Amino acid sequence: xxxxxxxxxxxxxxxxxxxxxxxxxxxxxxxxxxxxxxxxxxxxxxxxxxxxxxxxxxxxxxxxxxxxxxxxxxxxxxxxxxxxxxxxxxxxxxxxxxxxxxxxxxxxxxxxxxxxxxxxxxxxxxxxxxxxxxxxxxxxxxxxxxxxxxxxxxxxxxxxxxxxxxxxxxxxxxxxxxxxxxxxxxxxxxxxxxxxxxx
Amino acid sequence: xxxxxxxxxxxxxxxxxxxxxxxxxxxxxxxxxxxxxxxxxxxxxxxxxxxxxxxxxxxxxxxxxxxxxxxxxxxxxxxxxxxxxxxxxxxxxxxxxxxxxxxxxxxxxxxxxxxxxxxxxxxxxxxxxxxxxxxxxxxxxxxxxxxxxxxxxxxxxxxxxxxxxxxxxxxxxxxxxxxxxxxxxxxxxxxxxxxxxxx
Numbered sequence: 001x002x003x004x005x006x007x008x009x010x011x012x013x014x015x016x017x018x019x020x021x022x023x024x025x026x027x028x029x030x031x032x033x034x035x036x037x038x039x040x041x042x043x044x045x046x047x048x049x050x051x052x053x054x055x056x057x058x059x060x061x062x063x064x065x066x067x068x069x070x071x072x073x074x075x076x077x078x079x080x081x082x083x084x085x086x087x088x089x090x091x092x093x094x095x096x097x098x099x100x101x102x103x104x105x106x107x108x109x110x111x112x113x114x115x116x117x118x119x120x121x122x123x124x125x126x127x128x129x130x131x132x133x134x135x136x137x138x139x140x141x142x143x144x145x146x147x148x149x150x151x152x153x154x155x156x157x158x159x160x161x162x163x164x165x166x167x168x169x170x171x172x173x174x175x176x177x178x179x180x181x182x183x184x185x186x187x188x189x190x191x192x193x194x195x196x197x198x199x
Numbered sequence: 200x201x202x203x204x205x206x207x208x209x210x211x212x213x214x215x216x217x218x219x220x221x222x223x224x225x226x227x228x229x230x231x232x233x234x235x236x237x238x239x240x241x242x243x244x245x246x247x248x249x250x251x252x253x254x255x256x257x258x259x260x261x262x263x264x265x266x267x268x269x270x271x272x273x274x275x276x277x278x279x280x281x282x283x284x285x286x287x288x289x290x291x292x293x294x295x296x297x298x299x300x301x302x303x304x305x306x307x308x309x310x311x312x313x314x315x316x317x318x319x320x321x322x323x324x325x326x327x328x329x330x331x332x333x334x335x336x337x338x339x340x341x342x343x344x345x346x347x348x349x350x351x352x353x354x355x356x357x358x359x360x361x362x363x364x365x366x367x368x369x370x371x372x373x374x375x376x377x378x379x380x381x382x383x384x385x386x387x388x389x390x391x392x393x394x395x396x397x398x
Contacts, residue, residue, distance in 0.1 A: 070267075085351035088340035119394045123387055126328070130383060133329045137336025141287035142344070146352070152284035153345070155354040184329060187386075188322055194393035195318045 033193055038107065040186050045103035047179035048096045048132075051172045055083050055093055058168035064161055081162040088138040089169070095135030096176050099128045099183070122190045125183050132180035139173050232392055237306065239385050244302035246378035247295045247331075250371045254282050254292055257367035263360055280361040287337040288368070294334030295375050298327045298382065321389045324382050331379035338372050 059082045065074040083089040106121060146166055149157035159166035258281045264273040282288040305320055345365055348356035358365035 068269075079351075081351075086349060087343050087347075088336075091336075091340075119390065122390050122394075126325075126383065126386055126390075129325070129329055130332045130379070133333040134336035134339075137287075137290075137333035137338075138340035139336075140333070141290075141337035141340040144286050145341070145344070145354075148286075150285060152278075152280075153354070153357050155344075155352070158352050180329070184325065187325055191318065191321050191325075191390060191393065194390065194397050195321075197397035198393050 033189070036189060037186065040182050040189065041103050041107045044128075044179050044182040044186070045100060045107065047175050047182060048100040048103060051096045051175035051179060052093060052100060054168055054175060055089065055096070055172040058083055058165050058172065060162045060165035062161055079161075081158065081165040083169070086142055088142040092135040092139035092173075092176070095131045096172075096179070099132050099179060102128055118190070118194075122187060125186045125190070128183040129180060129187060132176060132183060136173060136177050136180060139169065139176070143169055143173060232388070235388060236385065239381050239388065240302050240306045243327075243378050243381040243385070244299060244306065246374050246381060247299040247302060250295045250374035250378060251292065251299060253367055253374060254288065254295070254371040257282055257364050257371065259361045259364035261360055278360075280357065280364040282368070285341055287341040291334040291338035291372075291375070294330045295371075295378070298331050298378060301327055317389070321386060324385045324389070327382040328379060328386060331375060331382060335372060335376050335379060338368065338375070342368055342372060 059080065061078060061080040063076050064079045066077050067074045083093060102124060106124070109117060109121075143166070145155055146158040146162075146169075149155050258279065260277060260279040262275050263278045265276050266273045282292060301323060305323070308316060308320075342365070344354055345357040345361075345368075348354050
């Protein structure tokens, strides 16, 4: 394996130089990497922010027909569906808010492109992947229950009464899922670059 | 930044040599890295396998008192709680089975320590992190619903009747959570090593 003497070269210049690794991989210029990283973080910020906003406005009030007994007429009770009523949706909201705040902070702190920050950012991006995917899983699980119900547990479906509420939650989950995929890509991008830079 | 001429050195020996990076980071020997990686994969395999087994045996049959109407005596109906009845638990089972199968495969394929496999394995480890955390989130969400119920959606708690079933699901979620943390550590370990190896 041939290697180059990089004595006296600046760290960022060294990245730009092609390193012979047998597989002829070319290292992307730091500018391209930083630009992609910036765009992805901006996208993650936008997606998680919109997911939070869409969930926050997911509120619907309707008159629900409740059957108390088979021989009695159903009662009409006004009911409000909101995300605060379901612990899984509260957790989903918290994970997206944390990811959104982190995306904003990382955009600010990563602009200098300091080498020491790189590892911390990769690990924190990874934490966001785990956090967002667990939130998506939790929200998805109650979303399916709201849509279909569960006859075994005798949990009735909710979405037949609260269609708009369910649609907004679905949209929020979709946005959050895209956001988590962006964080996933950020980790892959960082690993890809470290892999190319390694001897 | 001082640098060493590593021409003629073998790739793995080059990793062993200390690279002056200003911060005096010492690169772990490839043996140590491979040993840690092997142990972590073995641990991930064991944890996800036991999580799958514990969930598979989570089945309980009990006589449930169902109140049809307030003026009628409650009916005694035999009911069986099993993971197949809840789509979130089916998803949880599938994610753990995939992670378990992948951990086994990666143990076999990673023994040669081929450089070309490294990036693929990191990305696949990352996929496992995302997959397992979403499964944990889904199972956790229905677990909380089973334990507490939800008065707003009129979903009654299940765990007051099926205590053993709920305990086993809780144990399975705990094991899977540990398994996903091991996959998380595997990604961090790989990133840490790539970071140290990079110039």
